[in-house]
Amino acid sequence: MAQEPVLAVESLRVEFATGDAPPVVAVSDMSFEVHRGETLCIVGESGCGKSLTALSILRLLPRPYGRIGAGRVLLDGRDLTTVSEAEIRAVRGRAISMIFQEPMTSLNPVLTVGRQIAETVMVHEGLSWQDCMDRALEMLRQVRIPEPERRLHEYPHQLSGGMRQRVMIAMALACRPRVLLADEPTTALDVTIQAQILDLIRDLQQETGAAVVLITHDLGVVAEMAQRVLVMYAGSKVEEGSVEEIFDAPSHPYTRGLMAAMPHLGGGRGKRLNEIPGVVPALDARPPGCAFAPRCMQAVARCHAEAPPLVQIGGTHTVACWAHGQGARA
């Protein structure tokens, strides 16, 4: 793509202070770009650092221990890691919005949904309260909430889970952001509602041209939504490519493991699903070499000793595994 990326994350490191001990690194050397109208899916198991990556873009890491240790986050070329608190606030909810996993707990229970949407508009666009409420109503219509006039004045507990997530989306898109970070937006919802929410995000993306970073552990969602896919394991990127590259030729053993763990129609009923043996290593107990080596069937001595670099193996396809590129076994 010739066009400049809207959002570029460069060599980001997220770490947690631990008193006097050296900080624990939760995400290391994370880089990716996302362009206007494009959807990038970040995939990985729980605890691999997907959400932290997203939160660090908006500098919303859990306080007071979480912090960005290194790297840059460029929004249209401007580094968000160094701007003032007031400047990052002006970006949050306006240029970059975020949707969270739990619509049940992510909306304020004591404020009406209309007020919660209108507030974002008021803070960023300084319109009169009435105009902000009008925008909130319009947003509820856009996210296809039935009877929006009534819902506007209701509280989150009066809405269903799917409707609450629609409210979250309405809130996130109220100021027409250029980037939407969606952190597992459908995980907490029924399967039928999931499809509706994904359709909605896609439709609104087409309308507004927003770049979407969709975090998920569900490869079904990836296949449905992504143009590009980034696979994370234990805080690092292990593979990245277009959705075709990743699905046609998954190259990291971890990516292949994720694919194999996906249930298939006609895959033989009653057959056990494949799983990746072992668990993700704890943050402070990561092995010196490739973090996946202890769980990897193909691991060789080098994998345990030295972390593999990212190498390009196709058009836009990169992978961090000794089995590929210069490090490939002879």
Place this chain on the structure above:
Amino acid sequence: MWSYVARRVLATLPVMGVVAVIVFLMLRLSPGDPAAIIAGDHATSEDIAQIRERLGLDRSLAEQFVWWLGQLLSGDLGTSIYLDRPVLGLILERVEPTLALSISTMTFAVALAIPMGVVAAWKAGSWIDQSIMALSVLAFSVPVFLIGYGLVIGFSLTLELLPVQGFVSLAEDPVGFARHLVLPTVALGLVYTALLARITRATMLETLNEDYIRTARAKGLAEPRVLILHALKNASVPIVTTIGTGLALLIGGVVVTESVFAVPGIGRLTIDAVLQRDYPVIQGVILVIAGVYVLVNLAIDLAYSLLDPRIRY
């Protein structure tokens, strides 16, 4: 809403009924001849007979209760034995100082404690948090009378800024009213400030960890708005409970402070009545204070439904 209020008001009636029975029995079941106790050591037998007749003690217990309840419902709380004046009148005379002191104390505590608690929770673990919490432990541990006398010595006797004691009615002299209230308010208010600051900090800490606070920040809201509109409103139910019960306790319990500062309020009335064994006054005060507790609790319950839309009736 109104039917809820009506139901809650009706539900207070049994409580008040139980209080009335206990207050009634308090005098009748006290050991010995209550009339003799009331009359004191130097009374003649005529005095005792007179008291017995006046209190209706010569009739059966049931008869006495019906008669007493009848009086009560018509607004007659009896007559003070010592002062020979209607109890209700005595209490009403003393309501202004007590109410003024209770309300000013709670206002002082709320105005100081809520910002303290919010800031402490916001900056949890920092030196600001630690100093606020250390101050609150101090304020909580020093007895009210000690703070009271300390303030009198400092501000009244040494600096001569404020009156030592007494009370001036608001209607009579607003400036004097305020000047007389300052020291008792501070003496009494510090404990409540400490209590409220701790409760505010604890509930705010919990609330600030909620997902919706992260959402509020992700929307680009400034911290004061996040803290006050999004967090404090959610944290308000336990805080309001503490304010409410604190106010009820104050109205019933300003005894010590009123004594130290010679404020002629309900607390003083109670102390005098106990010392003089003025049973009708004691009964009246208990009834009125119980009534205040019930009303304050009612007000707290109603406030919940205003603060948190999930609480429905």
